[in-house]
Amino acid sequence: MVYDFNTKIENDHLIIGDIDANDLAKEYGTPLYVIDEEKIRDNYNKLYTAFSSKYPDLHMCYAAKANTSLAVMKVLESEGSYIDAVSPGEIYTALLAGYSPDRIVFTGNNVTTEELEYANETGVTINLDSISALERLSTIENTKGKEISFRVNPMVEAGHHEHCITGGPKSKFGIKEDEAVEVYQRAIDLGFKPIGMHSHIGSEILESEPFMLAVETMMDIAGKVHQEIGVDFKFLDFGGGFGIPYEPEEEELDLETFTSDIIALYKSKLEEYDMGSPSMYIEPGRFLVGNSEVLLTRVNTIKQSYRKFAGVDCGFNTLLRPTMYGSYHHIVVANRMNDEPVEKIDVAGNVCESGDLFARDRLMPELEEGDLLAILNAGAYAYTMASQYNSRPRPAEVMVNKEEVDVIRRRESFSDLFNGQHVPTRLLK
Ligand code: LLP
Numbered sequence: 328m329v330y331d332f333n334t335k336i337e338n339d340h341l342i343i344g345d346i347d348a349n350d351l352a353k354e355y356g357t358p359l360y361v362i363d364e365e366k367i368r369d370n371y372n373k374l375y376t377a378f379s380s381k382y383p384d385l386h387m388c389y390a391a392k393a394n395t396s397l398a399v400m401k402v403l404e405s406e407g408s409y410i411d412a413v414s415p416g417e418i419y420t421a422l423l424a425g426y427s428p429d430r431i432v433f434t435g436n437n438v439t440t441e442e443l444e445y446a447n448e449t450g451v452t453i454n455l456d457s458i459s460a461l462e463r464l465s466t467i468e469n470t471k472g473k474e475i476s477f478r479v480n481p482m483v484e485a486g487h488h489e490h491c492i493t494g495g496p497k498s499k500f501g502i503k504e505d506e507a508v509e510v511y512q513r514a515i516d517l518g519f520k521p522i523g524m525h526s527h528i529g530s531e532i533l534e535s536e537p538f539m540l541a542v543e544t545m546m547d548i549a550g551k552v553h554q555e556i557g558v559d560f561k562f563l564d565f566g567g568g569f570g571i572p573y574e575p576e577e578e579e580l581d582l583e584t585f586t587s588d589i590i591a592l593y594k595s596k597l598e599e600y601d602m603g604s605p606s607m608y609i610e611p612g613r614f615l616v617g618n619s620e621v622l623l624t625r626v627n628t629i630k631q632s633y634r635k636f637a638g639v640d641c642g643f644n645t646l647l648r649p650t651m652y653g654s655y656h657h658i659v660v661a662n663r664m665n666d667e668p669v670e671k672i673d674v675a676g677n678v679c680e681s682g683d684l685f686a687r688d689r690l691m692p693e694l695e696e697g698d699l700l701a702i703l704n705a706g707a708y709a710y711t712m713a714s715q716y717n718s719r720p721r722p723a724e725v726m727v728n729k730e731e732v733d734v735i736r737r738r739e740s741f742s743d744l745f746n747g748q749h750v751p752t753r754l755l756k
Pocket residue numbers: 390392393411434491493527529530531566567568569610611612613614648652707708
């Protein structure tokens with residue numbers, strides 16, 4: 328069985344773009360991240376069209392945290408994307424990738440005053456997450472009359488794992504619903520011009536109900552702020568969270584129905600509160616890049632212990648999601664794509680921790696040393712969450728466009744392990 332929608336098979340081999348994954352592994356070594364440029368563009372256009380065909384004043388702010396490779400940011404820049412930046416580093420990266428400040432929304436949390444200063448200097452839109460940040464922003468020079476936005480907590484909990492639920496009573500994010508009017512009023516009193524409202528409820532959501540509920544709640548909050556204190560919203564930002572199927576039996580989000588329902592609700596709420604027609608922002612991360620990338624890793628050890636293991640040449644330092652969230656990533660054998668699955672096996676990484684598993688009891692073809700595995704859907708929260716744990720340099724990342732390949736992140740070397748380190752001279756005797 329082969330499960331994927333962005334890959335082809337030729338001569339029993341996995342093909343990415345128009346290139347054999349086995350050739351890529353030979354040429355660039357493993358572990359290797361391989362991202363397909365066309366797939367990113369397709370994803371962008373699919374989501375953009377689904378929303379904008381029903382509400383043209385739509386901006387998609389790519390949630391850069393999913394994948395900050397400059398080349399990926401550039402591809403999305405050329406499609407017309409905006410950016411959702413979570414840190415000064417992401418603002419810097421977006422500017423470097425060619426996004427103008429008016430296309431960048433900075434949604435930090437627990438931000439320092441220095442970070443607010445940086446965001447203010449760069450001219451990006453600042454979306455505030457607390458009253459504390461508002462008060463501190465007001466102490467920064469040249470912020471009088473500044474246009475700002477607030478993140479609210481619409482009290483909807485959704486997401487694939489407890490760690491990824493960002494709405495509801497336990498969440499650290501956003502302003503409480505019953506404080507919204509007061510906070511927007513305070514912003515006006517401090518001389519700001521509030522023009523936006525934002526919410527984001529969680530990540531990897533495959534049903535439309537939580538989104539509908541969040542949009543409804545946020546629109547009621549925005550409507551109240553508009554009617555009670557006259558805030559005119561230029562944009563309303565509903566965050567990201569649009570899920571993708573990771574498991575073979577998972578269904579894709581039904582985009583047509585989903586976007587029709589969301590936009591109908593949006594329009595009816597705008598009308599109900601007489602709010603005009605502000606821009607609609609959304610912040611997809613995973614949806615744009617998740618299924619556009621695979622992680623190639625080679626089996627180096629087959630071990631029959633109390634269980635059967637296939638040991639590969641990377642670990643949770645390279646792809647953390649299975650270990651951190653118990654996330655499922657489908658794995659195919661890139662050099663024997665048509666082999667039937669015959670046995671259950673654990674696919675284990677090379678990090679010195681027992682939790683370093685890419686799959687437990689996974690039904691796979693009979694694996695052999697030297698096989699090339701492709702871990703699918705490794706485009707979002709994969710390279711960006713990689714580390715050098717166990718003193719293993721991070722892998723290379725290549726971008727494929729049909730038959731063209733470019734290294735977009737070189738493989739790190741041992742010397743990269745010591746970047747910025749210093750040994751006190753007294754220890755060098
Ligand atoms: N907007 C905000 C404010 C966010 O915090 C996030 C993700 C997004 C948009 C994009 O969400 P997406 O469309 O990608 O679901 N590391 C986790 C995911 C953490 C998501 C954090 N925030 C994972 O690997 O599943």
